[in-house]
Amino acid sequence: MEKLRVGIIGIGKISGIYLQNLTTIFSDKVSVTAVADLIRERADQAVEEYGIPKALSVDGLLASSDVDLVLNLTTPDSHFDVCLRAVEAGKHVYVEKPLCIAMDNANLLLKKAGEKKVRVGGAPDTFLGSGIQTSRKLIDDGWIGTPIGATAFMMNHGHEHWHPAPEFYYKPGAGPMFDMGPYYLTALANLLGPVESLSGSVKKSFDERTISSEPLQGTKIQVEVPTHVVGIMNFASGVIGTIVTSFDVWSHSMPWIEIYGTEGTLRVPDPNTFGGPVLLKRFRAEEWSEMPLCFPYQDNSRGLGVAEMAEAIRAGRDHRASGELAKHILELMHGFHDAAASRSSYRVTSTCSRPEAMVSGGLK
Secondary structure, eight states: OOOEEEEEEOOSTTHHHHHHHHTTTTTTTEEEEEEEOSSHHHHHHHHHHHTOSEEEOHHHHHHOTTOSEEEEOSOHHHHHHHHHHHHHTTOEEEEOSSSOSOHHHHHHHHHHHHHHTOOEEESOOGGGSHHHHHHHHHHHTTTTOSEEEEEEEEEOSOSTTTOSSGGGGGSTTOHHHHHHHHHHHHHHHHHHOOEEEEEEEEEOOOSEEEOOSSSSTTOEEEOOSOSEEEEEEEETTSOEEEEEEESSOSOOOOOSEEEEETTEEEEEOOTTSSOOOEEEEETTOSSOEEEOOOSSOOSOOTTHHHHHHHHHHHHTSOOSSBHHHHHHHHHHHHHHHHHHHHTSOEEOOOOOOOOOOOBTTBOO
């Protein structure tokens, strides 16, 4: 079956792992035919390093007849514009998280994609990896009984201590929830299904931060977004979940994700990775047991969502890292902030299908 031809827009820090994987382990599913970046030298370097046929301007790539799907790796403030232009050009599009910044834009993008009969997909795709898919199978097979509760924790002290240009992470469209929340919320949606309502509390602990990493050491950052966000979720399945994302915590000992059931507890691995460990403690058990990973893609497999989407398009089935899922996650992130501002619960207007579980043999 003919490969789907992929054009990549945005050759920044995250693009390297996508280029590496799409031109190697997923090269039987897709063919990267073009790259584009506002800094032409970056695109030229990718052509040389990964054997891509050509570097184009953004306009040239969107107009190219050799591109079926646009992989949008631009910064979040450009996600909507690039995705919409790709859809209007009659191309499928897969975008790094988040889908976009504003909910109105997310709705417009998916509406336009439906009119153009093209697909939208979105990161993260880590939930398709071995760790979270093994966790999904344990839940589906009843190892913890009926799920009743969940917790998720993403807490550190921000990016200014290590990132070379951390200012963006404290501006609208970022902060701990929009930066890292998609990994945790997407994992939870895969494990437990969509959320119907939620509440939230937020805090901005520091108005200003000082960069201690190079090359901007000593530069002051103005903080424009909440940096400690706590949410409570009511899932359609009846599960009650809690999530904490923070750039204000120096250290902690909380798990990434735990799912609590009537017959045991499941500890889910870091949702920003593809592997394990997956830990299970059934009722009356004295110790945690590390469960064998029963799915492929344990290493950094970014691009898996693109490959799975390409295969789904060819097979005429729904793809798992869908635009509907990405929009639902975007609304949850906004919902925590909106609920905090209004001091009331938030009724979620979007929904999504719980993504179909992966098969143990790999992509299907």
